[in-house]
Amino acid sequence: MSEVSTLAVIGAGQMGGGIAQVAAQARINAVVFDAAPAALDKCRGLHKKLIDRAVEKGKLSRSDADATLASITYTSRWEDLAGADWVVEAVVEDLAVKKAIFKRLAETFTSDRVVLATNTSSISITDIATAAAGASHRVVGMHFFYPVPVMGLVEVINGLQTSKDVVDRTVALSARMGKTPLKANDRAGFVSNRILMPMINEAFYAWMEGVAEPEAIDGIMKLGCNFPMGPLRLADFIGLDTCAHIMNVLADGLNSERYRPCPLLRQLVTAGRLGEKSGRGVFEYPAK
C-alpha cells in the first residue's frame, strides 16, 4: 500500500483549512485550493495563528511548527493540484456544486490510485459519485468534525460504488492523520447527523413550546448529560442555516416529514440569526 505524500483540499473554509492542518501535522504535504484568493489568505492566517499558539503552549517545537507551515501551499490554480495523490473536497453543502467538482476531479485524476474523498456531512456519497465518470469506485465519504484539529473522529462512508480497497485506505489515512475512523453506510446523515441533528432540532422545539429557556435547556444537557456544549450553543457553533439544511436532507433522504427543521429554527435563519458566524443565533456573540 503506497503512502499518501500530497493531499489536496478543495475549499479553504473552516473544514478544508482544518483538514489541511491535520494532514500537515501528520507529515503529509497539503495543497489548499479555493477559487477565492481572500479565502486562501484567511485560511493561511488561521493556520499560522493556531500553529503559533501550539508553540506558545509548548505543544509543538518551533522547528516542527515551521516544517508544518512550510508543507501547506495555497492556490487558486486548478493545475497546481496535479501532483496530489489524495483529494478531500470540503466546499458548500450543495449537490450541484459538488457534482461539478467531482466531474472535474475525475477528469484531472485519472490514476486509479488517487482517492477522491468528500467531507460532506449529509449528502449521499452514491449520488456525488455518479458525477465522477469512470472513477465512482474511488469516491468515498471522509467526514471530519469541527474544529478539525480537536475532534477525534473521521466518519468513513462508503457509497454503493466505493471499492473495499478505497474504504480500507481511507481508514488507514484517517488513522495516520491522528483520528479514529469509524465506518457508516450511505444513508442520509450517516450516523453522526442522523442522531445529532434531530436532537438539536428537538431542543428548538423544547424552546418554542416553552418547556424551558435556552440557558436552562443547554444547562440541563451540559450538567445532566455531560455534553461539552448544550444543543442550542452547539447549533450556534455549527450554524443554524447548516442545521436547518441538514434536517431537510434527512427529511428528503429518509422520506419522513418528522425530520423537517423546527419552525423556530427556520424563523431564526430567515431573520439572519445564523449563530456565531453572524454574531447572533440563539445566543449573542459580541465581535472580538
Ligand code: CAA
Ligand atoms: N480551531 C482549532 N482549535 C480549537 C478551536 C478551533 N476553532 N476551538 C477550540 N480549539 C482548541 C483550543 O485551542 C484548545 O486547545 P488545547 O487543548 O490544545 O489548549 C481546545 O480546543 C479546547 O478549547 P477551549 O479550552 O478554548 O474550550 P473548550 O474546552 O470549551 O472546548 C470545544 C472547545 C473543543 C469546541 C468543546 O466545546 C467541544 O468539544 N464542543 C463540541 C464540538 C462538537 O460537537 N463538534 C462537532 C460539531 S458537528 C460537526 O462538525 C459535523 C457536522 O456535520 C455538522
